Amino acid sequence: MPVQMPDINLVTLLPEILIALLSLVLLLKSAWGDENRGGSISAMVIAGVAIATAITLRGGDTTTFGGFFINDAFARFMKVLMFLATGLVLFMSQEFMRRNKFDGGEYQVLTLMALLGGLIMASAGDFIILYLGLELMSLSIYVLAAFRRDDKRSNEAGLKYFVLGSMASGFLLYGISLIYGTTGTTLFTGVATALQAGTGHISPATVMGVILVLAGMSFKVAAAPFHMWAPDVYEGSPTSVTAFMAVLPKIAAFAAIFRVLLVAFPTLHVQWNPVLQFLAVASLAVGAVAAIGQTNIKRMLAYSSIGHVGFILLGLTTHNALGFQSVLVYLAIYIFTNVGAFAIILLLNREGIGDEIDDYKGLARQRPMLAILMAMFMFSMAGIPPLAGFMGKLYVFMAAIEAGQFGLAITGVLFSAVGAFYYLRIVKLIYFDQPKEGAFTMVMDLPARAILTVAGVIILYWGIFPGALLAWSAAGVKVFL
Amino acid sequence: MATDIVFYFFSLITVFAAVGVIASRNQVHSVLFLVLTFFNTAGLFVLLEAELLAALLVIVYMGAVAILFLFVVMMLDVQFEELRQGAIQHLPMGIFVGVMILAELIVILSGVHLDHHAVEVTAKVSNTLAIGQVMFTKYLLPFEIASLILLVALIGAVVLTLRKRTGVKRQNISKQLARTRDEAVELVKVTSGEGAKP
Known part of the structure; x- marks a missing residue:
């Protein structure tokens, strides 16, 4: 039997290869380099991520390895978001890493590996690649969650995430095996062709497979009712890791959900859409209601992220161009809002406070600029104009109305109003309460200033001039139309 | 017919061994049941004429993974009885969910014709x-x-898991080799009846 090589075009994989090589080099450097190398390693990571972003932006539409790996406008959009998320979070957590002795190099290597897994998921054209990318990302983040190994809560977070995440991977794999069993292929396009050929008869096993795959992915984005792990893991993990896991896995998993549902199972739209609608409404409800009673800001942001996932899923259920576009827009805005909020939490962490919501009392009296920024991030999450968060929600609702889903749109608006309560509570604490003696005296350094400025400016800019973001996301979703 | 009998033989033992893994009180027995599960699964692979997979299962999973499990279980003093305390109260819920999923799967898979073209076996x-x-x-x-x-x-x-502990005596070969006679040996004059003084 002659050996047949698939078409291999390594240029398609260039950003991924770069990230993989960089992490290997850093691993060697951290093993043999001198002590106190955290600064230079972080600088190398950020430079590498910037180069990979540039390469990604210049890439053209290609596929390689027989359709296993796809580089199209959609993948590029998601990848640039992931690069931004990783780069910004690493940049802002340098001081935190130094203080907690995370800067031995392994932390950055694991972060890069998680990023690599995410990139692979966004480009996957096959269930096997998707699963491997997911495992690479998840495994790295399990370790990161438990990185503060002398801290009981960090250990608990890592273990909880690992056990429940393995369960979710099991669901995903079982779903994939059912799909493979009924269609005879794991390639997304192959599955779609096989299902189209057998129109009229859809095997219940295929539907079960799709639902199991959706359940596995919902766990990764923490959509209700698969969200139970999120508050505990967010609270227990080191804050820099929480910031990272609040953004990267969501982008990657949504990219994968998009591709699986729209490329492999467009014919099963009737079957999976109700599931998505249920997930969306449940996430909106959990995100809005459960966050109200929280006293820890990381737990509150965990519930808030569940609510945001609800909105993103709402955009996906509309199944029209505007809806898909709104998902991409929402994700982009979500990243900057979250990065900004976590930057402020990390800043307060320098004084050993900032995890409890009450720690923010009276921030405005001492640090008016920080207070304005925090209020902006909270208003943006609540969806108050003229900030970017409003634009995100607006497009989701517009898409829902265009699709004739008035019930879902009204539900979304109602839960958004309920959710506004706990965001506004923080603004109230910041502006109308008395600070403790000697609080908020931390020093701002350059990374903190830079991140806060960038996040603040972008949230304001996209809120008023969303044109560029819209055009970019429109190009991204063209693949699926 | 003969293969059917062999199939049911292997799969029955697999199922019972798998139940044994989670049901046995002694954790060493659990691991041994796990080995039995692996072995019978390997038997099923042989029935499918997938001899490489069967061999890998025996070599890697039974030979390496299960033995590692055994080591870990024996070395770590984990009180499994304590861990199991809460399990009884969650048992009804667990059984309910398990039975539901099993029933659903039976309903779904009973009417399904799995695609036999999925794997091309080139003889x-x-x-x-x-x-x-x-x-x-x-x-x-x-x-x-x-x-x-x-x-x-x-x-x-x-x-x-790696912790750099201070104050641990480790062998440092280069340090040992760099020792000279002068710093290692001290000649002491001992007067009789008094013993050597440190």
């Missing part, structure tokens, strides 16, 4: 050769990604 090529040929060609990319996953697992294990 002339041996199993090992066939797997080798696709693993390093068609599935090269998954193969490489899997290697990265293993690397992450390695790094993770080291990061989470």
